[in-house]
Every structure is written in C-alpha cells, then in structure tokens.
Amino acid sequence: xxxxxxxxxxxxxxxxxxxxxxxxxxxxxxxxxxxxxxxxxxxxxxxxxxxxxxxxxxxxxxxxxxxxxxxxxxxxxxxxxxxxxxxxxxxxxxxxxxxxxxxxxxxxxxxxxxxxxxxxxxxxxxxxxxxxxxxxxxxxxxxxxxxxxxxxxxxxxxxxxxxxxxxxxxxxxxxxxxxxxxxxxxxxxxxxxxxxxxxxxxxxxxxxxxxxxxxxxxxxxxxxxxxxxxxxxxxxxxxxxxxxxxxxxxxxxxxxxxxxxxxxxxxxxxxxxxxxxxxxxxxxxxxxxxxxxxxxxxxxxxxxxxxxxxxxxxxxxxxxxxxxxxxxxxxxxxxxxxxxxxxxxxxxxxxxxxxxxxxxxxxxxxxxxxxxxxxxxxxxxxxxxxxxxxxxxxxxxxxxx
Ligand SMILES: *Cc1c(COP(=O)(O)O)cnc(C)c1O
Numbered sequence: 001x002x003x004x005x006x007x008x009x010x011x012x013x014x015x016x017x018x019x020x021x022x023x024x025x026x027x028x029x030x031x032x033x034x035x036x037x038x039x040x041x042x043x044x045x046x047x048x049x050x051x052x053x054x055x056x057x058x059x060x061x062x063x064x065x066x067x068x069x070x071x072x073x074x075x076x077x078x079x080x081x082x083x084x085x086x087x088x089x090x091x092x093x094x095x096x097x098x099x100x101x102x103x104x105x106x107x108x109x110x111x112x113x114x115x116x117x118x119x120x121x122x123x124x125x126x127x128x129x130x131x132x133x134x135x136x137x138x139x140x141x142x143x144x145x146x147x148x149x150x151x152x153x154x155x156x157x158x159x160x161x162x163x164x165x166x167x168x169x170x171x172x173x174x175x176x177x178x179x180x181x182x183x184x185x186x187x188x189x190x191x192x193x194x195x196x197x198x199x200x201x202x203x204x205x206x207x208x209x210x211x212x213x214x215x216x217x218x219x220x221x222x223x224x225x226x227x228x229x230x231x232x233x234x235x236x237x238x239x240x241x242x243x244x245x246x247x248x249x250x251x252x253x254x255x256x257x258x259x260x261x262x263x264x265x266x267x268x269x270x271x272x273x274x275x276x277x278x279x280x281x282x283x284x285x286x287x288x289x290x291x292x293x294x295x296x297x298x299x300x301x302x303x304x305x306x307x308x309x310x311x312x313x314x315x316x317x318x319x320x321x322x323x324x325x326x327x328x329x330x331x332x333x334x335x336x337x338x339x340x341x342x343x344x345x346x347x348x349x350x351x352x353x354x355x356x357x358x359x360x361x362x363x364x365x366x367x368x369x370x371x372x373x374x375x376x377x378x379x380x381x382x383x384x385x386x387x388x389x390x391x392x393x394x395x396x397x398x399x400x401x
Contacts, residue, residue: 282306288382
C-alpha cells in the first residue's frame with residue numbers, strides 16, 4: 001500500500017528501533033565539529049567512563065563503534081578468536097540464527113545448541129559439552145541474552161556458574177542488544193568477556209553506535225586472535241585511547257552528543273529504576289495478553305522477556321495482517337513474526353524510553369485490531385488487566401508523588 005500521511009503521532013512499538021526522547025533529539029540537532037579539536041576527546045572520555053555503568057563493569061574496556069548491532073557482533077568475534085576456533089552458540093530465534101550465520105561465515109567451527117523457538121538456551125546441553133571438553137578445545141560460548149524474535153531471556157548467571165563449576169576457560173561473548181539498559185545485566189559479576197549492544201534499542205538513540213565492552217581476559221585474547229579485522233580492530237582504538245584523541249576514524253558527532261543526553265536521562269532516572277520500569281511494563285503486557293486469551297510465544301515464565309512480548313495468535317489469523325492493519329488503521333507499529341514464527345506471532349516491543357500510558361495506548365490499539373481481524377476479544381479487557389496492575393504496583397516516578 002502507498003504511504004499516506006496520517007495525523008497525530010506514530011505509536012512505535014517494534015522492539016527496536018525505539019522512540020527517541022525529546023531531550024536526546026534536541027541534543028543531536030547540531031552542526032558537525034572537528035573531532036580532532038579538544039572538545040570531542042573530552043566528551044568521548046566522559047562517555048567511555050559512563051557507558052561502563054550500563055554494562056555494570058569497572059574492569060571492562062568499552063568501544064563506541066560507528067556501526068549497528070551486527071557490526072558489534074563482528075567486533076566481538078574477530079577480536080577474540082582465530083579462524084577454525086571451536087565455539088558453542090545457542091540457536092533459539094532469528095537473532096541467534098543470524099549471529100550463528102555470521103560466525104560460520106567468519107570461518108569459526110560452530111557447535112550449535114538448538115532449542116525450539118519459544119524456549120531458552122539449553123544450558124544442560126552446554127554443561128555436558130563443556131564437561132566432555134577436557135582438552136579445552138571450546139574457545140568461546142556465544143549467547144544472545146534476550147532473543148528479540150521470541151521474547152526469551154536467558155539466564156547468564158547460570159552460564160557463568162556452569163563455566164566456573166567445570167573450571168572451563170572459554171570466553172563468554174554476550175549479545176545484549178535488546179537487554180542492556182533495560183534488563184538486569186552484570187558484566188563483571190557474571191564474568192562476561194565481551195558484552196555488546198546497539199544504540200537504537202534500549203538506549204533509545206538513532207541507529208549507528210555499536211557499544212562493545214571487553215573484559216581484561218578478552219583484551220588479552222585479542223593479542224593472539226588471528227581473525228582478519230581492520231575496521232573493527234580494537235588495537236586501533238586502544239592506540240588512540242593512549243594518545244587521548246580516542247578516534248581511529250570519524251565518529252558521528254551528533255550521535256555522541258545524543259549518547260551523552262541519553263545516558264544523562266538514564267542516570268537521572270537511575271539505572272535500577274529503568275530496569276524496574278521495564279519489568280513492570282513487561283508484566284503489564286503479559287497480563288493483557290493473558291486477558292485476551294492469547295498465548296505468549298515464550299514457553300516458560302523463567303524466560304519471559306521484559307523488553308519484548310511475542311504474542312501467538314490462533315492459526316486461522318495471519319499475524320502479518322495484524323501488523324499491517326496496526327500501521328494502516330491506527331498508526332501503530334508492531335513487530336512482525338520472523339522466519340519460523342512468521343504469520344504466527346506479532347511482537348510488542350516495550351523497551352527504551354517509554355511510560356505506562358504509552359504502553360496502554362498500544363494495548364488498546366492491539367485490542368481494536370484483534371477485533372478487526374475477527375478474534376473475539378472484549379475491548380478493554382487487556383487494558384483493564386494491565387492498568388489495574390500498573391496502578392497498584394510501585395509507581396514509576398516515585399519522586400513526583
Ligand atoms: C536488533 C538486534 C540485533 C541486530 O542489530 P542491528 O543493529 O540491526 O544490526 C542483534 N541482536 C539482537 C538481540 C537484536 O535485538
């Protein structure tokens with residue numbers, strides 16, 4: 001269908017890219033600058049210090065790479081591994097699938113542990129593989145913390161415990177693209193060697209910065225890793241860090257100011273409050289889905305994601321019709337079902353700079369669409385369940401009450 005202008009705002013509820021808050025939009029509305037002037041290195045220095053807080057690390061070294069989440073993946077892999085290295089990777093949805101595809105195309109020897117879509121990573125299988133690997137041929141474990149295609153959150157503390165119990169030295173590489181800054185994420189405590197995210201997800205910025213953080217062990221591994229890398233080479237960054245000029249090539253000036261503003265908002269709210277807010281919005285969404293009589297694609301509560309909910313719809317309805325209608329009729333953007341779950345689920349993204357009434361607006365739109373496509377839903381049922389929970393649980397902005 002051709003694009004037609006619609007009045008009012010677009011309700012953006014895809015699980016990335018997400019809404020950009022006004023102060024961040026304004027902070028980015030500026031001219032270019034000479035990035036070799038003293039101003040940009042001074043700004044970069046504060047950014048590098050402050051992004052460590054969102055990874056919850058003090059010992060990690062961050063890199064702000066002009067790229068997307070996909071580039072951040074490549075940075076993590078090529079800086080720490082050599083071609084034909086054996087790695088273990090979990091497949092449970094479209095994003096883990098794409099990362100595995102990248103790992104294979106980069107010539108790693110990928111040992112895939114597959115789960116049904118809607119289930120979390122099979123950590124028992126990981127434990128047996130590691131136990132059998134007495135010669136330590138497995139060089140890295142790659143895991144997507146939050147599988148955005150199915151709304152599944154994996155337990156990283158358990159992955160670390162398995163590695164520690166077996167005293168296995170494999171590196172732990174974590175895709176935190178739809179989790180960092182929204183879900184509980186502890187790089188140091190969970191012994192994560194490379195953690196990464198993209199600016200357009202929970203940080204609520206435009207696309208364009210891949211944030212990668214390396215542990216001391218990962219930096220050490222990078223000294224002997226033989227994968228070909230040029231644009232993503234951490235060494236180039238480290239050389240410029242040492243000189244205090246920070247950039248081996250041109251950063252997006254506007255995005256750096258945007259990142260400053262985004263971090264300021266997150267710290268003003270408090271990172272733990274940001275995480276608690278996501279937990280409440282996630283729970284409210286799940287209560288609405290339950291009230292509609294629909295199923296969550298995520299099969300067990302322990303894997304429920306607080307950043308995205310994939311809703312399974314009855315077989316007689318095509319979920320892409322729901323997404324199409326949401327946009328055309330209500331100016332609401334929902335996430336499509338991807339690959340194996342295409343047509344079967346639609347996704348509600350509830351991450352980033354977002355509040356209760358915005359979410360309720362989305363849920364209200366979903367109800368009308370469900371009715372439009374012939375699913376027998378009682379208008380207001382999901383909104384009632386969600387709002388009753390939100391109203392009765394700890395307020396989001398406690399200081400204003
Ligand atoms: C969005 C997403 C990616 C891909 O990021 P791009 O910025 O599109 O390259 C990777 N992993 C997860 C979990 C994501 O949600």
